[in-house]
Amino acid sequence: MRNKPLIVAVVLVLALSVLVFSAGWMFGKIRARSDAPQLPVTAAGAVPVDARAVFIPGAGQIDAIRRGVPVDQEGHPPPMAHVENTDIKRTRAYPMQPPTIPHTIDGYQVDKNSNRCMLCHARANAATFQAPPVSVTHYMDRDDQFLATVSPRRYFCNQCHVVQTDAPTLVASGFRDIDSVLAAPAPDAAPPQAAPPGGG
Numbered sequence: 001m002r003n004k005p006l007i008v009a010v011v012l013v014l015a016l017s018v019l020v021f022s023a024g025w026m027f028g029k030i031r032a033r034s035d036a037p038q039l040p041v042t043a044a045g046a047v048p049v050d051a052r053a054v055f056i057p058g059a060g061q062i063d064a065i066r067r068g069v070p071v072d073q074e075g076h077p078p079p080m081a082h083v084e085n086t087d088i089k090r091t092r093a094y095p096m097q098p099p100t101i102p103h104t105i106d107g108y109q110v111d112k113n114s115n116r117c118m119l120c121h122a123r124a125n126a127a128t129f130q131a132p133p134v135s136v137t138h139y140m141d142r143d144d145q146f147l148a149t150v151s152p153r154r155y156f157c158n159q160c161h162v163v164q165t166d167a168p169t170l171v172a173s174g175f176r177d178i179d180s181v182l183a184a185p186a187p188d189a190a191p192p193q194a195a196p197p198g199g200g
């Protein structure tokens, strides 16, 4: 047997680990027994948090992160939101709002060397993929000059465009669409009214 020293070493290491393991086990048992009475009773478990709770600004504290759970208690985090991949566009709240992305963008790389979004959204490729080409503003520099390719200001698409998720509203918004502002009666005809929470 040429590997005799190796086998001896392996057997020694194994024996040592068994020793260390059993020592640790025994000491752990002793410690656990002496610690047991001091452990706090946590039978009640965590306080469940209503992930759909909406906090209205102005109506007290905006607590979008702890969502009403006392600081000395642990809440269940709301489930992670799913990215919608339905190809259904959402209303833009105002004409210059960057539209939200109606498809998933997992693995679409945008870096110095390549821009996956422009594979479909560049003017030249849009017809092939039936994607809306980026609008003319994406070719304008800060002096409103038109460039031949997408402007560096608009190169990193995710700076402005976000995917659509089914995440619940965290904080209510009093934003009102211009159409609802125009449709409201003139200020002198009726006393001004507070915006309804959650509108817009």
Ligand code: HEC
Pocket: 086, 087, 088, 089, 098, 099, 100, 101, 102, 103, 105, 108, 116, 117, 118, 119, 120, 121, 129, 130, 131, 132, 157, 158, 161
């Ligand atoms: C494989 C082709 C493809 C790629 C890659 C792609 N898109 Fe799209 N995108 C589409 C198509 C097609 C639509 C039209 C709606 C639909 O079918 O989902 C669209 C719609 C959009 C819209 C909505 C436009 C509107 O008028 O409402 C935005 C914003 C958008 N994409 C942004 C992006 C961004 C940002 C990326 C990169 C992270 C990207 N897309 C990558 C194909 C693509």
Ligand code: HEC
Pocket: 095, 096, 097, 098, 099, 115, 117, 118, 121, 132, 133, 134, 135, 136, 137, 138, 150, 153, 154, 155, 156, 157, 158, 159, 160, 161
């Ligand atoms: C600085 C913010 C910003 C960046 C960065 C940006 N966009 Fe936009 N995008 C907008 C705004 C604002 C609009 C809506 C008004 C407009 O068309 O300019 C828009 C509109 C769009 C539309 C709809 C065009 C139409 O005619 O309806 C598409 C598609 C789009 N962007 C894709 C992209 C892609 C792909 C990129 C990355 C190459 C990108 N955007 C980068 C702000 C941005």
